[in-house]
Amino acid sequence: MTSDEIQLIEIKLLLEGIFQKYGYDFRDYALASIRRRILKRMDGENLKTVSALQDRILHDETCMDRMLLDFSVSVSDFFRDPGFFKQIRDQVIPFLKTYPFVRIWHAGSATGEEVYSLAIMLYEEGLYDRCRIYATDFNQQSLEKAKSGIFPLKKMKAYTKNYIDAGGKLAFSNYYTAQYDNAIFKSFLKEKIVFAQHNLVTDQSFNEFNLILCRNVMIYFGKNLQARTHKVIYNSLSQWGILGLGDKENLTFTPFEDHYETLSQTYKLFRKVK
Amino acid sequence: MAIELIVMGTSLGGLEALQTIFSGLDKNFSIPIAAVLHRSKEKQSSLVPLLKKHSYLTIVEPEDKTPIAPGNIYIAPMGYHLLVNGDHFLLSIDPRVCHARPSIDVLFDSAAFFLQDRLAAVLLTGSGSDGTRGLVRVNTSGGMVIVQDPATAQNAEMIETALRNVKPNMIMSLEKIPLYLNEINQHVGKKE
Numbered sequence: 001m002t003s004d005e006i007q008l009i010e011i012k013l014l015l016e017g018i019f020q021k022y023g024y025d026f027r028d029y030a031l032a033s034i035r036r037r038i039l040k041r042m043d044g045e046n047l048k049t050v051s052a053l054q055d056r057i058l059h060d061e062t063c064m065d066r067m068l069l070d071f072s073v074s075v076s077d078f079f080r081d082p083g084f085f086k087q088i089r090d091q092v093i094p095f096l097k098t099y100p101f102v103r104i105w106h107a108g109s110a111t112g113e114e115v116y117s118l119a120i121m122l123y124e125e126g127l128y129d130r131c132r133i134y135a136t137d138f139n140q141q142s143l144e145k146a147k148s149g150i151f152p153l154k155k156m157k158a159y160t161k162n163y164i165d166a167g168g169k170l171a172f173s174n175y176y177t178a179q180y181d182n183a184i185f186k187s188f189l190k191e192k193i194v195f196a197q198h199n200l201v202t203d204q205s206f207n208e209f210n211l212i213l214c215r216n217v218m219i220y221f222g223k224n225l226q227a228r229t230h231k232v233i234y235n236s237l238s239q240w241g242i243l244g245l246g247d248k249e250n251l252t253f254t255p256f257e258d259h260y261e262t263l264s265q266t267y268k269l270f271r272k273v274k
Numbered sequence: 275m276a277i278e279l280i281v282m283g284t285s286l287g288g289l290e291a292l293q294t295i296f297s298g299l300d301k302n303f304s305i306p307i308a309a310v311l312h313r314s315k316e317k318q319s320s321l322v323p324l325l326k327k328h329s330y331l332t333i334v335e336p337e338d339k340t341p342i343a344p345g346n347i348y349i350a351p352m353g354y355h356l357l358v359n360g361d362h363f364l365l366s367i368d369p370r371v372c373h374a375r376p377s378i379d380v381l382f383d384s385a386a387f388f389l390q391d392r393l394a395a396v397l398l399t400g401s402g403s404d405g406t407r408g409l410v411r412v413n414t415s416g417g418m419v420i421v422q423d424p425a426t427a428q429n430a431e432m433i434e435t436a437l438r439n440v441k442p443n444m445i446m447s448l449e450k451i452p453l454y455l456n457e458i459n460q461h462v463g464k465k466e
Contacts, residue, residue: 004387004415032359032384033366075367219338219365226339246338248351248365253339 010050011035017054022064024138025201026071028225037070044070072139074110074216077158078151079117081247082165084215087267088118089167092242093125096210102131105209105236107200108217109135112146113159116175117166118213119189124169128192134207136198147195149185151176156183200229205236212237216246223253230256237272244269276462277418278392279342279358280305280455281385283378283408285312285400287428289324291448292398296329296347298452303331303459304344308356308363308385310376311349312400321349338365350376357384372404382408391416394458396451398422400432409440420444420451 011034015027026034038050045063047053056063079085096102106115115135122128137143156172163172176183198206200217212233218226233243234256243260245268251257260270284291288311311321325333325347333347334340340348341362350356354365356376364384371377382395382405395412397405399422413419419442424430426447436442446454 002390002415004390007387030359030364032357032364032387033368035387036357036366036368036380036384073368075369216367219367223339248335248337248354250337250339252337253341253362 007035007050010054011038014038014050014054014057017058018064018067021058024068024071025199028201028222028228029220030222033220034071037073038067041067041070068139069141072110072137072142074108074142076110076113077155077162078113079159079162079166079168080114080215081267082162084244084247084267085117085121085162085166087264087269088244089121089125091263092211092244092269093121093127095242096131097125097127099210100130102127102211103207103209104131104133104211105207105213106133106135107198107212107214107233109137109146109195110139110142112142112149112195113151114213114215115146115193116149116185116189117163119193120163120168120175121166123189131192133193134209135193135195138197138199138201140197143195143197147190149187149190150182151185153178153181153183200232201225203232205232207236208238209236209241210238211242211244213244215244216249219246219249227255230254234259234272239272241272242269243272276392277305277394277458279385279389280307280394280396281358281381281412282307282309282396282398283311283382283400283405283432284309284398285374285402285404285429285432287399288312289321290428291422292325293328294448295396295398295452295455296325296331296333298449298456299329299331300456300459301330303456305455305459305462306342306344307347308336308342308358308381309347309349310356310374310378310381312374312376312378312402312404313352320352325349336363336365339363350381352376355380357381358388359384360388372402374402374404378405379408379411383411386412386415386417389417391418393417394420394455396420396422396455397433397436398448399427399429401429402432403435405432406436406439409436409442413440413442418443420446420454422451423447 160172263269335351357364
């Protein structure tokens with residue numbers, strides 16, 4: 001047996017152990033990417049084998065906290081992929097305007113950059129007061145950060161460019177107050193946002209939505225878990241509801257391909273048609 | 275052992291190097307190829323059109339969970355790590371590795387984990403140190419390590435860093451690499 005084959009056994013045992021001890025289920029995550037995060041934690045703990053990491057995780061809860069941070073690491077920006085947000089503004093919001101009340105689910109909202117971006121656009125298009133946005137993540141720490149609405153000031157220059165590229169209509173600096181190294185986003189932006197813990201791996205649908213964004217979340221899932229998640233999303237969309245995925249994700253490799261029509265192949269916007 | 279996948283990594287001067295290799299591959303080249311080419315943040319456009327002109331083979335940017343199919347060349351999309359996950363690719367937006375995303379190390383390491391001695395890895399011209407850990411990894415798990423002769427590289431830094439850490443199976447000029455890959459490919463054909 002090669003050392004890689006042994007490592008595969010160790011990874012499976014570690015994920016099973018985490019599930020049994022802590023209740024977090026990463027067993028159906030995509031192997032190649034979760035393996036890298038496990039190896040990174042091994043490096044961080046100065047350990048040589050996954051088995052040694054398993055020993056520490058099972059007996060030291062602070063080590064599990066660190067592992068959890070590695071597992072939920074996410075790169076997010078305001079108006080990440082500006083073209084996507086421009087498409088939402090030009091193509092999706094006019095459709096949402098036809099409803100008296102709009103429910104939106106941002107699944108896997110991480111530290112909140114994209115959900116605030118969405119709120120800003122809805123505000124500028126005069127729709128925000130009629131909306132309720134549910135921003136969910138499995139990681140409580142990420143949710144707290146999102147709820148705070150505080151982001152590093154040094155990133156605002158890049159975000160301002162994204163905002164303009166996404167069709168922003170005002171000055172991006174209208175939306176935050178600079179304080180020391182922080183940009184504190186104005187509280188009216190979160191008035192219609194509900195931040196809540198929801199785990200796509202284990203939880204079910206909890207409402208019906210006109211728009212669901214789930215971007216670059218399922219790229220970390222194995223195929224079975226991805227299919228399960230698509231079922232939850234499908235069951236949570238109203239008829240003609242719209243789904244937005246990450247720009248390199250596709251329905252082609254999932255069982256739900258024929259349940260949607262494509263609104264934009266470039267920006268990965270799909271409409272539920274059956 | 276027959277080679278089932280070829281992975282390639284390059285940065286500075288890499289577009290020309292990949293064009294040279296892809297244009298030298300046989301029409302019936304069947305071993306899938308996955309390549310990482312670093313580029314600057316500003317250049318957002320896809321490399322696929324620039325590479326397509328130079329090859330008979332199908333050149334695509336894979337999306338998440340794209341199946342790995344024979345006769346195809348896959349170029350890692352801008353801003354994503356490209357990983358091999360059994361019979362398909364994964365994309366990830368995990369942090370940069372060696373200042374790069376896509377990173378050569380990430381592709382090579384994931385491919386080595388799944389393919390072991392059924393993998394060939396090719397490191398080409400470039401600056402920086404990405405690719406070294408990946409090549410060491412491929413070597414350890416029994417895969418074939420090929421590096422471009424640094425004398426023929428537009429920038430030799432990446433190759434020289436790798437050569438200080440791993441002994442390759444082959445060092446050859448850029449022009450000879452596609453000829454050698456064609457031989458490997460015919461060997462695969464015969465076995466079937």
